[in-house]
Amino acid sequence: MSGFLQYLHYGYQTLLSESLSHVLIVVVAMLVSFVVAAMLGLLAYRRAWLAEPLLSITSTALTLPSLALFGLMIPIFGLGFVPTLIVLVIYAVMPILRNLITGLNSISPAILEAATGIGMTRTRRLFVVEVPLAWPIIVTGLRFSSMMVVGVAAVGAYVGGPGLGATLFNGLAEVGSRSAVPEVLSATIMILLIAIALDGLFWLISRLTVSPGIR
Amino acid sequence: MALDLSPQEASNIGTELQPRRSVIELRDVSKHYKDAGAPIVDRLTLSISEGEFVALTGPSGCGKTTTLKMINRLIEPSSGQIIINGQDVGDLPSHRLRQGIGYVIQNVGLFPHMTIADNVAAVPRLLGWKKDRMTPRIDELLSMVGLEPSIYRDRYPRELSGGQAQRVGVARALAADPPILLMDEPFAAVDPITRTSLQDEFLRLQQSIRKTIVFVTHDMAEAMRLADRVVIFGPQSKIAQVGAPTEVLSAPADAFVASMLGSGRLMQLLSCVRLRDVSLDRWPTLAQGLEGDERLAALSSAKIEGKNRVLVLDEAKRPLYWIYSDATGESSKVEVDCKLELDATSLRDAITQIVYCSHDCAVVVDGDGAFQGIINIQGIRRSLAPLAGAGTSAANIGVDK
Ligand SMILES: Nc1ncnc2c1ncn2[C@@H]1O[C@H](COP(=O)(O)OP(=O)(O)OP(=O)(O)O)[C@@H](O)[C@H]1O
Ligand SMILES: [Mg+2]
Numbered sequence: 001m002s003g004f005l006q007y008l009h010y011g012y013q014t015l016l017s018e019s020l021s022h023v024l025i026v027v028v029a030m031l032v033s034f035v036v037a038a039m040l041g042l043l044a045y046r047r048a049w050l051a052e053p054l055l056s057i058t059s060t061a062l063t064l065p066s067l068a069l070f071g072l073m074i075p076i077f078g079l080g081f082v083p084t085l086i087v088l089v090i091y092a093v094m095p096i097l098r099n100l101i102t103g104l105n106s107i108s109p110a111i112l113e114a115a116t117g118i119g120m121t122r123t124r125r126l127f128v129v130e131v132p133l134a135w136p137i138i139v140t141g142l143r144f145s146s147m148m149v150v151g152v153a154a155v156g157a158y159v160g161g162p163g164l165g166a167t168l169f170n171g172l173a174e175v176g177s178r179s180a181v182p183e184v185l186s187a188t189i190m191i192l193l194i195a196i197a198l199d200g201l202f203w204l205i206s207r208l209t210v211s212p213g214i215r
Numbered sequence: 216m217a218l219d220l221s222p223q224e225a226s227n228i229g230t231e232l233q234p235r236r237s238v239i240e241l242r243d244v245s246k247h248y249k250d251a252g253a254p255i256v257d258r259l260t261l262s263i264s265e266g267e268f269v270a271l272t273g274p275s276g277c278g279k280t281t282t283l284k285m286i287n288r289l290i291e292p293s294s295g296q297i298i299i300n301g302q303d304v305g306d307l308p309s310h311r312l313r314q315g316i317g318y319v320i321q322n323v324g325l326f327p328h329m330t331i332a333d334n335v336a337a338v339p340r341l342l343g344w345k346k347d348r349m350t351p352r353i354d355e356l357l358s359m360v361g362l363e364p365s366i367y368r369d370r371y372p373r374e375l376s377g378g379q380a381q382r383v384g385v386a387r388a389l390a391a392d393p394p395i396l397l398m399d400e401p402f403a404a405v406d407p408i409t410r411t412s413l414q415d416e417f418l419r420l421q422q423s424i425r426k427t428i429v430f431v432t433h434d435m436a437e438a439m440r441l442a443d444r445v446v447i448f449g450p451q452s453k454i455a456q457v458g459a460p461t462e463v464l465s466a467p468a469d470a471f472v473a474s475m476l477g478s479g480r481l482m483q484l485l486s487c488v489r490l491r492d493v494s495l496d497r498w499p500t501l502a503q504g505l506e507g508d509e510r511l512a513a514l515s516s517a518k519i520e521g522k523n524r525v526l527v528l529d530e531a532k533r534p535l536y537w538i539y540s541d542a543t544g545e546s547s548k549v550e551v552d553c554k555l556e557l558d559a560t561s562l563r564d565a566i567t568q569i570v571y572c573s574h575d576c577a578v579v580v581d582g583d584g585a586f587q588g589i590i591n592i593q594g595i596r597r598s599l600a601p602l603a604g605a606g607t608s609a610a611n612i613g614v615d616k
Binding site: 108110111113114115116117118119120121124129132133135211212213214 | 315316322328373
């Protein structure tokens with residue numbers, strides 16, 4: 001225990017800056033993924049036949065081992081921020097897209113008919129009726145996705161990505177040494193804290209943006 | 216006293232007698248789906264006038280909803296033409312067309328994520344209304360359908376009962392004051408008592424807003440109660456009969472229509488015919504304040520007609536009381552205990568009233584309370600005689616087999 005405190009004493013600055021860059025890449029990845037998923041979702045909405053293949057791609061893609069994916073990035077994008085971001089986006093898009101499509105498909109036909117029947121255009125109906133109604137499911141997708149990305153981002157250290165992965169891998173590489181356990185432990189705790197904070201953030205977003213009529 | 220049953224007259228019951236402009240016209244409209252063999256709607260031609268309330272009715276799956284949705288192009292007809300106000304519905308972008316037509320669907324279809332006010336404001340918002348015009352309109356509409364705005368404005372649909380949701384559905388359809396209203400079984404999802412009161416309220420509302428209404432229902436009694444004209448679809452999606460409720464009820468076109476109407480047919484007929492539709496009997500009257508000789512003269516001339524009493528009216532011709540003459544020439548006053556209103560009373564209500572009133576006949580007055588005539592059971596029987604055709608006798612009244 002005293003070893004751990006000693007480690008914190010010397011290492012807290014690294015830990016903090018790594019935490020910050022961890023949060024940063026997660027946030028960037030989430031933003032990019034949201035845009036990508038929204039575009040793909042819109043495509044699947046306009047072309048109904050695309051929904052099925054997209055959904056099956058999304059579920060198989062999630063089974064890819066992240067380490068393998070990171071490895072594949074090195075020959076193409078080299079090391080650092082960009083390959084990490086790309087892998088994170090590939091992972092994060094899946095649950096978002098999945099919930100987007102499921103959410104939009106789950107709306108009662110009677111409501112859609114009412115919307116069209118009173119004279120909404122297709123686009124108007126999408127943004128005024130369908131997205132708000134699917135929103136709780138979409139936010140759930142975002143929340144799930146962000147949890148996953150916080151974890152996967154740590155593996156990004158494998159390709160020299162930013163974040164707490166560096167400390168984590170350091171510790172794992174020197175198992176047996178005095179600093180190994182504190183490093184792994186502190187990095188893990190920070191990752192957990194980030195995850196909890198993000199989860200709380202999405203809870204808040206959902207409270208604030210989901211209509212009370214469908215909560 | 217006979218009921219006038221010429222078709223034009225009958226179809227004008229409940230509306231003005233002047234000829235009216237045709238607002239919706241279906242010309243040879245058909246709908247068939249590729250995979251299905253027989254057409255769902257087969258060469259339907261129908262013209263609906265301004266302010267007319269038309270009910271489409273018939274067995275399940277006969278194409279009522281399909282017909283309705285072709286009018287606002289939720290379903291495209293396979294062939295034929297649909298004209299609204301002289302313009303082919305295909306000429307407008309479909310969402311523009313629909314913004315001008317109120318639409319109420321069976322399962323209400325309120326937007327669950329919007330407040331009641333936002334639901335009602337949906338169409339005005341599409342039309343780009345300003346907020347200062349929208350807010351009072353929402354309150355006006357909610358009051359119109361019997362919902363107190365301050366209570367319901369900010370609620371969400373899930374916080375409403377089925378009947379309240381139906382009302383909001385109607386309010387939403389009326390929001391931008393469209394001249395045409397399409398309604399698909401709007402009152403089907405509520406219990407019979409609520410349904411009846413919704414129907415009553417809606418009839419009253421229609422009296423003041425005078426929309427052109429196409430109303431789908433599989434409930435014959437509802438169609439007969441509400442509509443000026445009823446379209447009964449038969450098997451193979453053909454029109455079996457079109458006509459005013461009294462017309463259809465008194466002379467079903469064929470065995471199919473008769474079977475659709477069922478054994479309650481005469482009772483429904485009695486509900487549809489108002490006192491203003493039958494000719495009333497006259498009765499000797501006496502102006503209030505006339506005494507002595509004039510009174511005696513009136514009583515004795517009544518006696519010549521075989522009547523033992525006269526009705527005393529005030530200066531606005533409102534009935535006050537009966538004066539009887541007995542054998543000795545003395546006269547006595549008796550209260551008028553059974554007064555029926557010409558426009559509001561159906562024959563069915565009249566019968567019930569007469570059965571309980573003490574003179575075997577009811578005094579009929581107009582909206583201002585002025586005396587119009589009297590009606591009794593014999594009179595009702597006489598007016599029913601021409602209606603009781605098609606193998607059903609007037610003796611069957613009230614007998615539900
Ligand atoms: N998309 C479709 N493809 C093929 N057939 C259809 C389609 N939509 C409706 N039908 C058929 O058209 C017929 C008429 O349907 P419609 O909904 O107009 O009936 P309805 O008279 O409103 O009946 P209900 O009283 O049960 O509501 C039905 O037999 C139905 O099966
Ligand atoms: Mg239907």
